[in-house]
Structure formats: C-alpha cells, structure tokens
Amino acid sequence: MTYFENAVYINAEITEYEGHPLINALPLINSPQETAQLIRRIPEVRPEEIILPAHIRRHAMLRIMDGFLYPTKAHLQLEQTISSMIRQGYLSRNIADKSYQETLNNTADFQSKNRNAGNEALVSSVIGCSGAGKSTAVKAILSGYPQVIMHSEYQHVQLVWLKVECPHDASIKSLCINFFRALDSALGNNSQYEKQYVKPRANAEMLLGDFARIAALHSIGLLVIDEIQHLERSNSGISEKILRFFVQLTNTIKLPILFVGTPKAYEIFSPSMRSARRASQFGSINWSRFNTANKTGKGSDWDRFFTQLWSLQWFKSPQPLTEEIKNLFWDYSQGIAHVAVTLFYLCQTRAVTIGREIINKQLVDTIFNEELHMIRPMIRALQSGVEDEIQKYADLEIPKASLVQNDMVYVEEAVIKENKNSELTKLQQLISMLEQMGIGDDIAPVVAEQAVEELPNGSIFDLIIKRQLRWPV
Structure with missing residues (x-):
C-alpha cells in the first residue's frame, strides 16, 4: 500500500521560498554534516555471529554488499545539487497562486512549443564509470525526501521525485512506458496511467505530450533519468528528439531533470543538450573513481572509505589494516567502489571457508584472478594508464577530451x-x-x-x- 505523507509546512528558510506550499512541505535543507549522517550506511558486525560456522557467517557477510555506503565530498555536492534543483523548480509552480493553473494550461499544446534552452535550464547530470556508486548515491539522497505528499488544503498530490530508467531499446514508447509505470508505482495506481495512455495506436507525439501533462499535474519536483547512455543505441534522430523533449520539459513546465549515466552518455549529448547543460546553474558532476593522485594519503577519500570497509570483518581475530593491503586493493579495484567492496567480500568469505582467517596478497591475487576474471581486462586497462586502452571499454572512464571544457x-x-x-x-x-x-x-x-x-x-x-x-x- 502506498503511503502519502500529509503536508506539514515549515517556515521558509529564505525569502524566495515564502508562500510556496510545495517547497515548505519539504524537509529542512540539510547541512553537509546532516547529509553525511543521512546517507552513511555501515552494516553491523554482531559479536555472536563471529563464532558461527563459516557457511552461516557467509550469509551475515552479505551485509557488506547490500548495506555499505560511505559518504564522500561527491555525495555532499550531489545532495546540494538535488536539494537546489527541487526547490528552484518549484518556484514558478506555486499551487497557492492562481497563476498555477496557467502552468498546467501550458502543457495543453506542449508539443507545439519550440523553446530553446535558456539561462533557466534546470538540467544537471552525474556521469561516471560503472560501479562507482552513482545510482546508489542518488537513491540514498532521494530517500531523505518523502516521495508523495498530500496537500489536503489544496486538493493536490505532490510527487517530490520520480526515478525512471532509460530503456535498453532507447525508444520513445518504452521510455514513456517506464515513466507511467514508475508513476503508477509511486502513486499506488495499479497501472492506471499505463493503461490509460499506453495504447497500440498511441504515437510518439501523443505519448510525450501525455508525459508532460501528467508530470505537471502531479508537480514532480525532480525527474531522474538513469542509464541515459542507453540512448546511444538508438539512431541519432530518436536520441536527439528525446533529449530535445527533456530540455523542452524543463523550460516549459520548469521540471528539473537529473541525468545519470556512464561515460558513453557524452557521445549522445547533442549540441543543444550541451548548451542546456552549460546554461544550467547546477552544472554537472563527474562521478570519478577515488582520486588516483591521493589514493594512499592519510585522510583521502579512498583512505577513509577503505578503512571503514576493512573494519567490517567477521573474523574471530580481526586483522589490522596495513598500507600494503590498502594499496593492493586499490591496484585491483582502481578506485572503483563496487569492485573494492566485492573483492573484500569475496576474500573474506573464502578466508572463513578454508579456515584460515587472514586476507593476504596471495588470497587477494587468487580471488581477483578466479572470481573477478570477467572484469580483469577492464582493470588491466586502467592499470596501464594508456588512454587508448581505457577507451576500448566505454563505461570505464570519462574521456579526457570531454573534460577539457572544465577549465x-x-x-x-x-x-x-x-x-x-x-x-x-x-x-x-x-x-x-x-x-x-x-x-x-x-x-x-x-x-x-x-x-x-x-x-x-x-x-x-x-x-x-x-x-x-x-x-x-
């Protein structure tokens, strides 16, 4: 059953937010400290589990894979970006103002409007290699907001955020189906919108128009389009049409959009989309691997991340962390968070299974070569540092050419x-x-x-x- 939170209005934190129910029903703006506490996920290692047989301890260790998230500066930047986008997007959509109905009316002829992205483009993106934790970070930050808020006084249902995955076939119809399904899931509609709008005779223009109208009707605060690199699989005409639609969506109904994807996404952003991203006051976030220049330094993001990860040991005698081990895990993960977490989990389960509860170089070498052999070519490419080798795997690294503009x-x-x-x-x-x-x-x-x-x-x-x-x- 879907839970609708009743609106409780707080005092506006700045002058611009006064008298905006959609904004004042949101939680207080987080400080960086509060953000770190909000998204930090450290699984519990229970003392009584350490003495359990190996085959049972393995199950407890799965918490490492499912429940570990350590905040970094990138997480704080992303949270501030999302917080600002949601609130700025609502400024021109005030349900307490009579002009709100005009905003809804603007979507009646949505497809006939041909607006270029201007200085008010509410677009941002999070681009980074697979396994770096982009989608996990977005999900953790959005969990700090109620998804659906009921404004009884205004007879209005507010959808604070909606996350939609870009379809694998990169078609307009599939994108709209994913949108309506996500909407139905959030609102508990039992596929009402999907059944109403996704019909055999519905063409792309009709579906995109319905997409825009429903997004405006429910005051979506932030639309997150995940796996945006899938558009690369469509022909250029379709991908450009979808991207133009998103820019038009943010300009016409002031709906902020956050794109999340791998470095492949840089290949599909059309000139008009790049212009929108440059014009956006929110910029873009390059979600990189842990900083290679400072990977071994005390106090670096990698140092704090791996030190916290290493503390999650289900060994009868926890093993102290050494610089050799920390550097070894860096070498085999190349700073990719998911690879480091997976390698640590697999090493620990193998150690308790064979009855020798220690993680050393020999064990790490063995696990990497035997159980992570499918990603070994990608890791070797990153280890080489050769740009041509790295770019053979499009999901690994943001091309340096794409970063030149970030002077x-x-x-x-x-x-x-x-x-x-x-x-x-x-x-x-x-x-x-x-x-x-x-x-x-x-x-x-x-x-x-x-x-x-x-x-x-x-x-x-x-x-x-x-x-x-x-x-x-």
Whole structure:
C-alpha cells in the first residue's frame, strides 16, 4: 500500500521560498554534516555471529554488499545539487497562486512549443564509470525526501521525485512506458496511467505530450533519468528528439531533470543538450573513481572509505589494516567502489571457508584472478594508464577530451597543489576542532573539506564560524 505523507509546512528558510506550499512541505535543507549522517550506511558486525560456522557467517557477510555506503565530498555536492534543483523548480509552480493553473494550461499544446534552452535550464547530470556508486548515491539522497505528499488544503498530490530508467531499446514508447509505470508505482495506481495512455495506436507525439501533462499535474519536483547512455543505441534522430523533449520539459513546465549515466552518455549529448547543460546553474558532476593522485594519503577519500570497509570483518581475530593491503586493493579495484567492496567480500568469505582467517596478497591475487576474471581486462586497462586502452571499454572512464571544457578543474588542481602544505595544515586543524566539538571522526573530515573548498582563503576561525552558522550541531 502506498503511503502519502500529509503536508506539514515549515517556515521558509529564505525569502524566495515564502508562500510556496510545495517547497515548505519539504524537509529542512540539510547541512553537509546532516547529509553525511543521512546517507552513511555501515552494516553491523554482531559479536555472536563471529563464532558461527563459516557457511552461516557467509550469509551475515552479505551485509557488506547490500548495506555499505560511505559518504564522500561527491555525495555532499550531489545532495546540494538535488536539494537546489527541487526547490528552484518549484518556484514558478506555486499551487497557492492562481497563476498555477496557467502552468498546467501550458502543457495543453506542449508539443507545439519550440523553446530553446535558456539561462533557466534546470538540467544537471552525474556521469561516471560503472560501479562507482552513482545510482546508489542518488537513491540514498532521494530517500531523505518523502516521495508523495498530500496537500489536503489544496486538493493536490505532490510527487517530490520520480526515478525512471532509460530503456535498453532507447525508444520513445518504452521510455514513456517506464515513466507511467514508475508513476503508477509511486502513486499506488495499479497501472492506471499505463493503461490509460499506453495504447497500440498511441504515437510518439501523443505519448510525450501525455508525459508532460501528467508530470505537471502531479508537480514532480525532480525527474531522474538513469542509464541515459542507453540512448546511444538508438539512431541519432530518436536520441536527439528525446533529449530535445527533456530540455523542452524543463523550460516549459520548469521540471528539473537529473541525468545519470556512464561515460558513453557524452557521445549522445547533442549540441543543444550541451548548451542546456552549460546554461544550467547546477552544472554537472563527474562521478570519478577515488582520486588516483591521493589514493594512499592519510585522510583521502579512498583512505577513509577503505578503512571503514576493512573494519567490517567477521573474523574471530580481526586483522589490522596495513598500507600494503590498502594499496593492493586499490591496484585491483582502481578506485572503483563496487569492485573494492566485492573483492573484500569475496576474500573474506573464502578466508572463513578454508579456515584460515587472514586476507593476504596471495588470497587477494587468487580471488581477483578466479572470481573477478570477467572484469580483469577492464582493470588491466586502467592499470596501464594508456588512454587508448581505457577507451576500448566505454563505461570505464570519462574521456579526457570531454573534460577539457572544465577549465576550472585544472585551475583548482593547480591552486591545491601550490598551497598543499598550508591547506593541509588548515584542514587538519579544522578536522581536529570539529571532532572536539562532538562531530564523529568519520564525518568531520568530509565536513571540513567542504568548508575549506567553500572558503579557501578563510582563516581557521572563519571556517569554524562558517560551520557554526550554516551547519549547526
């Protein structure tokens, strides 16, 4: 049974949000610290399970695969992007204002409108290699919002977010079917919309028009299109038509759209879509593997991620983490989170099965070559660092050519490198002070890094004041 949360309105947090029921029914805007706590998933290793027979312990260890998520700076950036997109998209869709009906009327002749993406494009994307955790991150962040809110005073059902997978055949009809099915599932409609609109004689134009009208009717706050790289399988005419439809959707009814996909997606973005992404105030997120330049450094994202992962041992005598093991897992996973988690799980299950509860180089080598042999060519390509080898596998890495336009990335890297020593000292001081203020040692580094990035020239006291004002404990 679908649960509809009754709207409870909070005081607007900024002036622009005053008098907007769709916005004020949402949860409070999260601080980076609250975001880290929201999405952090650390499975429990119960003491009584450690003494269980190996064949039973293996089942408990599955929690590593199903329930481990460690927040990084990328997660904080994504949450802030999603939070902003939902609220900004609702600004021009105020159900308490008589102009709201005009917004609905705008979809009556939706397909006849031919609007180019302008400065208000509510489009963003999360692009990264398979297994890096993009979809998992989006799902975890969206779980912090009720999906359906009932506004009894306005007789309105608000759908805060909807996640739709781009179909494998990349056809317009299949995309619309996926949309209506996701909508029916969220609203508990028992396929009402799918049955009503997906008919044998319904053509692409009709389906896209119905798509837009229903999206406007239910005030969808964010439309997430996952696996967008599937459009690469259609002919260019179809893929460009779908992308133009999405841009038109965000411009006409102010529906924010978040595309999620692998590096293949860069090949299918048409010039008009690239323009929309550049015009969007939300930008795009390159969801990379863990930073190769800082993979072994203390306090790096990889260091914190793998240290937390390593603590999940169902061994009778937990094994301490060494730099050799951490570097070995990096080498065999190349910083891809899912590969690292899978390799660790398989090593641990093999260790308890053979009765020698230790993970060493020999065991890791064996598991990688025997049980992960299908991804071995991809990992070898990444290990080589040769661009031509890497690009043989389109889901692995964002092509460097696609990153050239992000000039600010290189500027930021140069500044970070130039000021490495002073910034590291400032960062360490801030982390220490945050921990003394009661913030957990796993979350403090992420929050501190966010503060330093937002106020790079601030003193340690400026950073503490910034945190107290915006990120209250």
